Amino acid sequence: MKSYFKSTHLLVTFILLPLFATSQKVSVLDDALNWAFNNIFIVATFLLIALVFGKLWGTMNDITEYHRKAFLIAKGIDPDAPEAKEVVLRESWISKLWTYAAGLVPKEKEQDLDLGHEYDGIRELDNSLPPWWLWLFYFTIAFSAVYLYYYTFTDKGPRQAEEYAMEMENAEIQKASFLKLQANTIDESNVEILKDAPLLAEGKAIFKANCAVCHGNEGQGTIGPNLTDNYWKHGGTINDIFKVVKYGVIEKGMIAWQTQLNPAAMQKVSSYITTLAGTSPPNPKAAEGELYDPSQSTVIEK
Ligand code: HEC
Structure with a gap:
């Protein structure tokens, strides 16, 4: 059987346990040890939980390993060969999404895109615009239509002139409160003759x-x-x-x-x-x- 002391144990012993101890307002190591000794049952429970987690983790790994080997054998690949490590069992959705969004053409199909130009060993491919870029572009077109409609054909969004008026009104309020503040700081040393x-x-x-x-x-x-x-x-x-x-x-x-x-x-x-x-x-x-x-x-x- 593989070692029980896996990352889970390390995590519990060196991170979670001290964290829990410090959350109990125990600051120094001495106190932490004292605390652990006085709360031996809590510590024991923690260790037990860690043990169970470790066991589960190990079992899960075993199952994954088993399936991987079965998959590779079914594909006719020797599971112990170094190239077996490269084989992807199941592509994650994020990598699938990226493959689609980037519009990446598989290496073996690159021939079809080759324009026949080559500079210093760099070949020019006739790649189309990546889907992520195109979708962003379509989105901006759709957005502009909605924007135009909202601000021009409905009364919901303020027009430019209205927005300007609103800003000016706001500025007027701010100016008034500023002047009021200013006015109260006037005294005999800084007073100036008003000419307005x-x-x-x-x-x-x-x-x-x-x-x-x-x-x-x-x-x-x-x-x-x-x-x-x-x-x-x-x-x-x-x-x-x-x-x-x-x-x-x-x-x-x-x-x-x-x-x-x-x-x-x-x-x-x-x-x-x-x-x-x-x-x-x-x-x-x-x-x-x-x-x-x-x-x-x-x-x-x-
Ligand atoms: C109750 C009467 C009274 C009222 C009201 C009054 N003053 Fe006077 N003020 C006087 C007297 C008396 C003097 C002279 C003080 C002295 O002899 O030193 C004077 C002096 C002054 C002076 C100085 C003049 C100098 O020759 O140096 C100024 C400026 C002045 N007052 C402005 C005002 C202003 C502004 C107000 C209103 C906000 C006002 N006063 C209201 C009675 C008054």
Whole structure:
């Protein structure tokens, strides 16, 4: 009888058993051995199963061997001859499929395809296109027909223009959420003057609603200072203005707006204020603070 210790035994002893042991949260070899000793019945069961598997495996091999020999003898081939090893008993479906798909012509039929050209011992055969290639080609033709029908003659698939519109809509949403995110990161250090008319109009509306009570409708100043002259108590750069609006000058009666206006709104109203310089509305409040000349400013207005 052939040896019992076949690959199955090796598999069980060196792979499955340690795997099972480690799955029991036993990490080191010592622990594994301890575990094996303490669970001798499980180990014994494993060995028994391995033994049975080995036996079955061997029997299966014997049967296969027997059939192979019978087949070869029936074909008149000596089963012990070296060329017997080359004989294929039953071609697997995958190799059959490949033979078909590749359109391989058996060697003995190659003569029929020979075009009679030979270059350095290489003969030219008139092989037809391999079926796998042809079927792929047919598939693309069929696919294009379905595609054309689906996207052109039914309302199911979006047209190119619709797809474009959808993309644009999506981009618009993404842009809005990006700008919103951006807007909240604006502070006195990075704020820039807005030049867009619609944004300045929004700034004006914010001014009328919140600031006009103290700074006058035109920014000419009442309780709060005149915002139309070039004199500033807290500086005339966009950064200075934003800062005053954000933190206020509480003890002097200027509110800190950061709790009521979001950064984008403070940027809009501050930008609007920069447009008031030199507008000279009626009844201006006397200038306060220091002269600020934008042309002399070291702040780069982007
Ligand atoms: C309750 C009255 C009041 C309201 C409302 C008010 N301010 Fe003021 N603001 C003042 C006062 C008072 C000062 C002067 C602070 C000081 O003397 O330091 C001032 C100062 C300022 C300054 C600085 C001016 C300078 O000369 O440096 C800016 C800019 C300003 N306010 C913008 C705004 C904006 C924008 C709003 C609306 C969002 C607003 N203010 C709403 C009372 C107000």
